[in-house]
Amino acid sequence: MRSEIRFLLNGKAQHVSGVAGDVTLLEWLRGQPHLCGTKQGCAEGDCGACTVTMARPDAMGRLEYRPVNSCILFLGMIDGSAIRTVEGLASPDGKLHPVQSAMVDADASQCGFCTPGFVMSLYAAWQNGRGLSANEVDTTLAGNLCRCTGYRPIVDAATALDHGRDGDMAKTDMVKEAAMLAALSSAKDHQDDICLGDEGAQFIAPATSANFAQIYAKEADATIVGGATDVGLWVTKQHRKLGTFIWTGRVAGFDQIETEGNFMRIRPAVTHQQFLHHIADDWPECAELLRRFGALQVRSSGTVCGNIANASPIGDLPPVLMALASKIELTKASKIRTLDLENFFLDYGKQDRQSGEFLSAILVPQGPAPHLRCYKITKRFDQDISAVMLAANLHFDDGVITDVCLAFGGMAGIPKRANHAETKLAGKPLDMAYFKAAAAALRDDFTPLSDMRGSAEYRLLTSQNLLIKYGLELTSSRQMRLAGADLAAGLEGWS
Ligand SMILES: Cc1cc2nc3c(=O)[nH]c(=O)nc-3n(C[C@H](O)[C@H](O)[C@H](O)COP(=O)(O)OP(=O)(O)OC[C@H]3O[C@@H](n4cnc5c(N)ncnc54)[C@H](O)[C@@H]3O)c2cc1C
Ligand code: FES
Ligand code: FES
Numbered sequence: 001m002r003s004e005i006r007f008l009l010n011g012k013a014q015h016v017s018g019v020a021g022d023v024t025l026l027e028w029l030r031g032q033p034h035l036c037g038t039k040q041g042c043a044e045g046d047c048g049a050c051t052v053t054m055a056r057p058d059a060m061g062r063l064e065y066r067p068v069n070s071c072i073l074f075l076g077m078i079d080g081s082a083i084r085t086v087e088g089l090a091s092p093d094g095k096l097h098p099v100q101s102a103m104v105d106a107d108a109s110q111c112g113f114c115t116p117g118f119v120m121s122l123y124a125a126w127q128n129g130r131g132l133s134a135n136e137v138d139t140t141l142a143g144n145l146c147r148c149t150g151y152r153p154i155v156d157a158a159t160a161l162d163h164g165r166d167g168d169m170a171k172t173d174m175v176k177e178a179a180m181l182a183a184l185s186s187a188k189d190h191q192d193d194i195c196l197g198d199e200g201a202q203f204i205a206p207a208t209s210a211n212f213a214q215i216y217a218k219e220a221d222a223t224i225v226g227g228a229t230d231v232g233l234w235v236t237k238q239h240r241k242l243g244t245f246i247w248t249g250r251v252a253g254f255d256q257i258e259t260e261g262n263f264m265r266i267r268p269a270v271t272h273q274q275f276l277h278h279i280a281d282d283w284p285e286c287a288e289l290l291r292r293f294g295a296l297q298v299r300s301s302g303t304v305c306g307n308i309a310n311a312s313p314i315g316d317l318p319p320v321l322m323a324l325a326s327k328i329e330l331t332k333a334s335k336i337r338t339l340d341l342e343n344f345f346l347d348y349g350k351q352d353r354q355s356g357e358f359l360s361a362i363l364v365p366q367g368p369a370p371h372l373r374c375y376k377i378t379k380r381f382d383q384d385i386s387a388v389m390l391a392a393n394l395h396f397d398d399g400v401i402t403d404v405c406l407a408f409g410g411m412a413g414i415p416k417r418a419n420h421a422e423t424k425l426a427g428k429p430l431d432m433a434y435f436k437a438a439a440a441a442l443r444d445d446f447t448p449l450s451d452m453r454g455s456a457e458y459r460l461l462t463s464q465n466l467l468i469k470y471g472l473e474l475t476s477s478r479q480m481r482l483a484g485a486d487l488a489a490g491l492e493g494w495s
Contacts, residue, residue, distance in 0.1 A: 001204075002192040005079040006184050008177060009033065010088025013184055016075070021197025022235050022242055025070040025078060026050045029085060037086040037116050038070055041145075043236040045069045045229055045298055046383065048144035051117040053124045054300075055082045055174075057181060063174050066273070066300035067124040067143070072232025073301060074225070076196045076203040077249055080185060082177045086116040089123060098161060098169070099123050106157035110150045118144045118154055121296070122161070127170050132161050142382035143295025194250065201242060205250040209360075212251050217333040220356035222246050226268060226306035229298050248303070248358075263327075263363040272299035272307075282368050286320055289374040293317075295383045305359045308341070311351050311414065314453070318345065318415035319391035319407035320374055324364050331360035338363070348413030369393055371474060375466045377410075379453070386410050387453035390466040394425065394474075401425050406438070410453070411446040411463055418445040421467065435471025439464040 004017040019028065026043075029035045029052070041049035050071040055063040063082065089097035096104065099122040103109050108118075118141065125132050125140045132140065137158045146154065193215075194205040204222075206212040216222065222244040225231050234240045248254050254269040257278050266275065272293050280287040293299055293316055307317040308328065318341070326341045330353060341362070344352050353359075372393045378384035389409035395402050404425045406418040424438035448459035469480055 001195040002189070003195055005076055005194060005196065006189070007078045007080065008082040008180055008184065010035075010084055011082075011177065011180070013180065017196070019075060019196060020201045021074070021076065021203030021245065022201035023075045024232065024236065025052070025068075025073045025075050025083070028075045029070060035085050035087050039113050039116060040071055041113060041117075043071045044233050045072045045294070046145065047114070048117040048121065048295070048297060049113055051120040051144065051297055052086075053084045053120055053127070054078060055084075055127075055177065056080060057178055061178055061182075063178050063181075065124045065127040067121045067297050068301050069143075069229075069297045072228055072236060074203055074228055074232070074245075074247075076194060076205055077225075077228065077247060079194055079205065079250065080181070080190075082181055084120075084123070086119055089119065097123065099126050099157075102157040102161045103154070106153045106160060108150075108153035108157040110146065110148060110153075114144060114146045118146070122158055124296075125158075126161060127174065129167060129170060132158050134159055138382070139291060139296065143297040190252075199243065202244045203247065204244060205247045207250055207252060209251055209253060212246065212248070212254075213331055213333055213358075213360075216246055216358055217356045219244050219246065224248065224309070224358055226303035226309075227271060227298075227301035229294065229302035230306065230310050248305070259366070260363065262366055264366050266304050266362040266364065268303065268305045268359060268361070270304050272302050272304060275304050282366075283324075283372060285372050285374045289316060289320060289376055292376060292378075292382060292384075298383075304362060308344070308362060309351075309353075309359045311345055311349070313348065313413055313415060314386050314389070314410045315415065316376060316386060316389060316409065319389050319409045320372075321362060321364060322407040322415065322417065323372060323374075323391035323393040323405045324369060325405065326365070327363040328359060329361040329363060330354075330357040332357040336360065342407070342417055345414035345416070371395065373470050373473060375469065377462055377466070385453070388459050388462045388466070390463060390470070392467070392470045396430050399429055401428055401430055401434075406467065408446070408463060411448045411459060416446075418442055418463075420444040430475060432468075432471050432475055435468055435475075438471075439467040442467065 006015050029038050039049040041047035050069055051067050052070045053065045054068045055065045109115050121144050137155050191207050193207050196203040206215055223242050225245050225247045248268040254267045256267050258265040276287050276290040307315050322342045327338050328341050329338050375390045376386050377388045386409055391407045394404040404422050406421050409415050420441040421438040424441050425434050428434040442463050448456045450456045
């Protein structure tokens with residue numbers, strides 16, 4: 001095992017060891033190298049003040065610059081990547097980077113707390129050569145909050161950026177960083193497992209799936225970490241001591257979406273952003289939902305498997321993947337079993353997962369799903385968690401519904417299908433009368449809770465209205481949306 005991580009920081013090679021396993025990237029940046037331009041606002045992934053970029057070579061050796069929230073990213077997770085902070089944008093002679101100049105020219109540099117994060121989100125988009133058209137600016141900046149409400153000049157700065165003029169600079173920087181990263185580690189280094197810290201807080205990053213399965217089978221009490229967009233908060237907000245935690249992100253092949261027969265096989269380290277790119281054409285509804293999943297920083301780190309494994313009753317993907325009749329694969333050492341996703345969630349906080357088992361893949365049937373609809377109800381459009389979520393899917397033949405799945409989030413202690421409502425639709429003509437009967441039957445399916453996101457009455461009425469809306473959309477072939485009506489438009493450049 002290697003007890004040292006290697007990465008590039010603002011273009012310079014770093015070799016770091018002797019740190020606690022649960023130190024976050026933000027803590028380390030502001031501590032040892034004293035790069036205090038990156039700020040801590042919320043320490044929970046919401047405000048974007050701590051945004052830095054992280055780039056790792058893809059299979060073609062190209063670097064994808066991901067904006068990430070350094071406050072909830074463990075330091076060990078940056079091994080083998082190129083990190084850039086706001087201090088690393090201007091050239092050594094002090095000449096500002098084009099995104100910084102655009103911010104100055106538009107009078108968009110406001111308080112010193114949020115500005116570095118905005119600049120880094122713009123830098124990631126600019127460096128990737130996208131994300132700055134008028135349509136895309138909201139998506140680019142949704143994860144950066146400005147408390148003084150000065151968004152307009154920032155949006156002006158973003159739209160004024162001329163990537164065509166400065167695009168060569170981005171390419172040159174990318175090629176230089178990719179070459180430096182290649183020189184940083186030998187092929188043998190990539191096969192080493194990594195271990196940082198000690199028993200108090202030990203971060204283990206296995207390099208192969210066999211090592212991962214073996215280590216976890218032995219350390220069954222360890223916490224698995226995917227993107228740490230949940231687990232990071234256990235440390236920064238709940239001050240929990242994690243003991244040993246094992247990261248999926250360094251395992252060769254775990255970041256892949258593969259094809260297996262008629263299924264798409266989503267491996268443990270596949271991020272929401274990767275998944276969004278992959279499914280945007282076939283399932284625009286699901287892509288639109290993903291566009292509203294956290295914000296770019298959260299989607300760039302958070303994994304699809306993490307969203308299933310945490311089994312939150314208000315997680316967005318469990319209902320959608322249930323509506324698509326997905327399965328999951330669980331692995332313990334060399335033993336593998338597969339089960340229908342809907343049977344994984346047993347009760348609040350309880351899943352059909354044995355000690356030492358981990359989620360090794362999600363299997364989603366491939367192909368178009370023309371009647372899939374996803375409705376996410378939140379208090380604000382971007383970067384918010386659902387109060388109620390419906391993912392509905394059905395097939396019909398000769399005007400008769402042959403197969404239906406209505407999967408809800410926020411209505412019970414687990415993501416759950418509405419069996420009574422489904423019975424009112426299965427085998428019936430595609431007619432509003434049956435959707436109304438199904439909506440009424442939701443009372444028999446759910447006794448929702450009241451909490452800060454919504455009262456029980458609100459949740460029940462909203463779920464009924466969503467089902468009526470689904471019926472109206474299918475029977476009239478029209479989408480009834482206040483936002484996201486043109487589902488493809490906001491995704492331009494992201495797929
Ligand atoms: C600002 C913010 C906004 C968010 N917005 C949304 C949102 O809009 N919708 C939503 O649904 N969620 C949202 N989340 C929650 C979170 O981003 C998701 O649940 C995410 O998918 C978790 O994935 P992760 O890889 O980061 O999981 P982690 O934090 O790494 O892990 C989460 C849980 O899953 C377990 N785990 C992870 N991978 C595996 C595996 N392969 N096998 C077994 N167990 C595993 C971990 O042990 C842990 O219990 C948000 C979070 C933040 C911080
Ligand atoms: S400090 Fe708010 S997202 Fe990190
Ligand atoms: S830029 Fe910091 S509050 Fe607006």
